[in-house]
Amino acid sequence: MENDIVPNNPSQVDYEKVDQSIHLDYPQLRRAMAYFNEIIEREIASGIPPEKIFISGYSQGGLLTLATALASQHKLGGFISLCGLLPRPDKLLKIAQDKNKNTPMLIINNSHDR
Template sequence: MNRAAAALSTSANGSKGALIFLHGLGDSPAGWSELQRSLPQMKPRLKDITYVFPPAPTIGITINGGMQMPGWFDLFDWPIGVGSKDDREGLDKAVAQIESEVEKLGEAGIPPSKIVVGGFSQGGAIALLTCYRGQETFAGCAGLSAWLTLPGDLDVSDNAKQIPLFWGHGKMDDKVLFAQQAFGVEKLRSQGVSVVDKAYNMGHSSHPEEMEYLAEFVDKAIFGDAKSEL
């Protein structure tokens, strides 16, 4: 799919928070922009936040023979299991792109403490890395069918330990293997991160119950106390 030329977002004027949500490999911002309509239907307060759907750059993907497609970083192993090789340079560039989006929101008056960073698959991997390797305290992190990259480098700061995480994953995922959830959750919990992990009867996709919980999570993270209520 061709990526959108620019991120989709609402105006930050008067916004009470923000959700930055990253799409997966080969997708575009339009692939998940439905969240801007569906989440407020489940939790009405979410109509008052800013939605940002950044576009991944178009890069060559090794597992696809070097084919150019929207991707946050290169992939060397398929399926993506525990121990898969990481593209450190690509990961760093992707995190820098998301940090730039956070800066733009800050300039519009939305601090990190009111921003949830989330994503699906590759996008979820970048959301996790952005939240738990930095020094900011975001309102929350949501990883859907995601995985923990650079696990050997994991050293969660005191600020990042305060970021609650929702990790949803399909039990029959044959692309980002289900074992990645248990591995990543254990690693993060061992460093003091509060994690809600939920498994669904699905493959590498989304589930209606997962979307309902995502809405609840984002709502409480931005407007309530996700750390104690979830």
Template sequence: MSKLAPVIIEPQSPATAAVIWLHGLGADGHDFAEVVPSLNLPASHGIRFVFPHAPVQPVTINGGMTMRSWFDIRSMDLMNDVDSAGIRVSCHQVYKLIEQQRDSGIDEQRIVLAGFSQGGLVALHAGLSYDHALAGIMALSTWCPLVEQFYLHRQMPIFIAHGQQDPIIPLQLGAQARDDLVAKGYGVQWQAYPMQHQVCAPELDAIGQWLQQVLRLDLAVAG
């Protein structure tokens, strides 16, 4: 992972949960930090948001240009020409981020992995291969090759959202990720929005509601 420390947004109250949110190709950890207020979470949500930076490395499809990337993208054959070794490396870095939150006193069942595009793919692969079940996985505008490798944590909530006019990761790849995961026995909450390769206000509302559900914030507040 990059030597840069992740962007971390601490809650107003002591942290009792964490969301580790991975950015997309060419972005960095600041990319989604600004959306946290738009999730409309209760003021006492207790969620620490962690936005790590991908390493800077060459990306084949972009002519070998170096940029922040969780793994190499070699061609537009996204389902078959897969940098599985690079994905594994990023997954192990995500495991370390999870362990850091556990070491801080947050139980793994109070940790959500989230990601957009490339980051969403890594969130799915890391969350479904980690030794312990997490609170859930949120995968936005992404795709999911290598589903045959998954067999753990079939009860873990998964939220997948996609843009209906996405020109980068076509909608059918997001729908295939949903269908492949469901066929493997996973429960998936699916949303599609009239947008391109981005996030939108209704999607952020749905994310906020889903986080409150899987992190049981209503129970935390009541307690």
């Protein structure tokens, strides 16, 4: 779609401009991820198995959901991101984990999703 912030061809994306246009603050994102992780840890400590925990979010919450999927230290049940951008891999790969590499995800982003 011509009005999308991020076109469907990733090789044409200027990620610096995308970050600026949505005012993405990676240190703040990491703090939000740490808060999410505290909630996950608390739920696990209360007896809920990690595979029964599902994370979902809309817009910035969708971005946080995808970042959590990338960096969680626990194999969780699944992730749903609605209208959330995938954070830049070069900014988050240092903290990426493989735990949720095969975890189910539903990502709905625009009118061209199939």
